[in-house]
Amino acid sequence: MAEMLSGADMLVRALQDEGVEYLFGYPGGAALHIYDAIFKQQKVEHILVRHEQAAAHMADGYARATGRPGVVLVTSGPGATNTITGIATAHMDSTPIVVISGQVPTDQLGTDAFQETDMVGVSRPVVKHSFLVRNAAEIPMAVKKAFYIAASGRPGPVVIDVPKDATDPNAKFEYAYPKDVAMRSYNPVAHGHSGQIRAAVKLLLAAKRPVIYSGGGVVQGDAAEALTAIARRLDYPVTNTLMGLGGFPGTDRRFLGMLGLHGTFEANLAMHHADVIFAVGARFDDRVTNNPAKFCPDAKFIHLDVDPASISKIIPADIPIVGAAAPALTGMLGRLETELERNPDAIDRDAIDAWWRRIDGWRRRFGLDHDQRARGDAPLLPQQVVQAVYRATRGEAYVTADVGQHQMFAAQYYLFDEPRRWINSGGLGTMGFGLPAAMGAQFAFPDAQVVCVTGEGSFMMNMQELSTCMQYALPIKIINLNNQALGMVKQWQDMQYGGRHSHSTYKDALPDFVALAASFGHAGFRVDTLPELEAVVAEIFSDKYKDRLVFLDAWIDPDEHVYPMAIKGGAMNEMVLTRNGGPAPPP
């Protein structure tokens, strides 16, 4: 005899059956039947946020840290629309989240009812897929499909919009959670085509100036191990995109650092001069390629991606491989071993050694540390703060970032040896992402060290979540690189608008962040000189604050810029390296 459940109970039960640990949400009229169903069970823990945008970022942070979909529950109208920025963030970075939104009852749909918004319509351009549940009986299959779609192929956000009448506690239906799901219109490719893999291995082995360029697909696709094995077997250099950091160990000597707009000198030059570029789970974003017409003029491209639409979208691929990163790379590794067994001299070692000497030369001359100068009275530099945090956490923390200069400094100076440790809004560039994303990661791993590197501008976009951190006792460490300005905007205004700082400062209008943190029951510190830095950072990461949220307000040099910086419209070898240094000397 099948179990009879209401729509609300079915929804919560389906989440349980899907193995959901946390629901990040905020109640409201259209979602109240669902909230009542949550009240009556213990398996799925609901986390009450302070703003629905933050709920979406928390689910996203959870998903990025674990690889499992993060789940959001909100009400209709403003509850739903507040999640849109979070959904768009997840969409741009291909992370699996499932957003369940309450909706007005079916008979009121389209009548401009109280708190009615066409959520499926509003979210359509920024979701992988969405469902509008028409009646309660559809709920189990909608949930099953939503999780399947969100997490498979190129992951992404899925919305389930649930009209209130579909969750009526008095209307009961037979409940059975589908064991599996098959969709004739959705069959993501797993293994890459073996012929393409053979061709790719052949081209890789013949390379004289190779670069492996890997992105978020390697992290999201759990392919870091396979990628690392290939790079080490070949002894080829690896660069990561902003989304791909941790996909290859940051402390490995083969790692060139991040590439692109604020990439390292050596990564960008290696790309520019490469003869073979193996792109894995990367999409040739404009922040990487700069001017596509001048991009890597000598290179042949192998492009492996789970999304066929990403291949040859910006840069035509010579050898396209459609496939999930992990199985395709494992296939490639096998093929590589076979080839090397047959012909141990397949790689032109002299050419590769010469290539490494060139790369190491670039690295020595203009590695990232070039800009680590101490000025006369030495104001604290943001890079020094990130490096101190890196040392204090032994490079093992989950680090989230907001968006702006601090994000780039964190990406450049915190070296990630493991995937899923670096969590940032790379594609959409969402200020306000950092703190809630850190909360999602901390919920996923309660005992792990979670650090949010932020700036005061970004932090103030979602700082209401300090209250949520208080409620759930989240021991996040917030490192606020406070330059009293919207630093990246200001940097562009310095470089491109004659130093006219149009609406990028609010110097006399900042809160006392130490007192602000204290008002939520958290610990706060302030630091503004290098000599104090090490001690303060050591203290906040000591056992004394193991169980508390600590807010470090680091007052840094407000005039610091992020370098290197690509020259707009240029090739990858065209960069500005220092504030007064002008363009890089041609290598």
Added chain:
Amino acid sequence: MSARRIIAVLLENEAGALSRIIGLFAQRNYNIESLTVAPTEDETLSRLTLTTCGDESTIEQVTKQLNKLIEVVKVVDLTDGDHIERELMLVKVRAEGAQRPEIKRVADIFRGQIVDLTPDAYTVQLTGPSEKLDAFIRAIGRAAVLEVARSGVSGIGRGDAMMRL
């Protein structure tokens, strides 16, 4: 090189599926010249034909992005092979006095049928490739055309080429 393309799409016959296709074109700045859609003999599927134009890489992106939509089951660029293209037009034409036989003659030449009439006007039904319909309007003269309703292009591959699941 920008060329006109006719793309046929089989999609799940579900609420909201069409809006995703139209939204995709708007969002990605692709152009739609015409679009027709109706259920197929299999009522769970709709068939949509759209005409668009763009260079080769744009069209490649259009078909890839269409394929990415979860409700899209199959996408075929009919212009890749031999195909038949038809459009239906209903056109109301001023037809008074001495013009009436002349309009009728032009309609006959284009194998059109007069499907309705008033003392001052004919309604002509015409099918064919889009250029033929354009040519009819030129032949009648724009001044005589009172109202036009065109269906948009529908298309199918020639010979044994079949678009099915």
